[in-house]
Amino acid sequence: MDQLGMALALLGAALAALMAGIGSAIGVGMAGQAAAGVVTEDPGKFSKVLILQLLPGTQGIYGFLIAFLTLLQIGVIGGGDVQVSATKGLLYLLACLPIALVGLWSAIRQAKAAVSCIGLIAKRPDQLGKAIILPAMVETYAILALLVSILAVFGITPLAL
Numbered sequence: 001m002d003q004l005g006m007a008l009a010l011l012g013a014a015l016a017a018l019m020a021g022i023g024s025a026i027g028v029g030m031a032g033q034a035a036a037g038v039v040t041e042d043p044g045k046f047s048k049v050l051i052l053q054l055l056p057g058t059q060g061i062y063g064f065l066i067a068f069l070t071l072l073q074i075g076v077i078g079g080g081d082v083q084v085s086a087t088k089g090l091l092y093l094l095a096c097l098p099i100a101l102v103g104l105w106s107a108i109r110q111a112k113a114a115v116s117c118i119g120l121i122a123k124r125p126d127q128l129g130k131a132i133i134l135p136a137m138v139e140t141y142a143i144l145a146l147l148v149s150i151l152a153v154f155g156i157t158p159l160a161l
Helices: 003-041 043-073 086-123 125-155
Strands: none
Touching: 003 043, 003 086, 043 086, 043 125, 086 125
């Protein structure tokens, strides 16, 4: 087994989980701060602002999924004698980058939208549906990045390269 190839593939998996996870941690924290302010004034709005706080957390899940799939493909999970050449390792690294980068960026941007919508809920709690849609639009790009990473990870053929 090529150690460089395995190292590159592991780096890709780690970046997917770490970067998307960091973005989600920052995002959920930002939204949680805004939510706490609203709940301080009106504890009855807790469930509404909680939904908005959770939205930026999905990118971390997506990054974890790609890391898990990559580890499966390279034989770290589930065993198997998988040969990871330097070229394949680089391909896995590149396959993980869409969700790593977009996950980090979109979670923080989604949190900014969620924070604004938490402010909306503070004044107009009847507008929850609209308040969810606005930050959910940012989610679209995280989902697209997830799909690109999934297609890329599964597009690397086990026997080629």
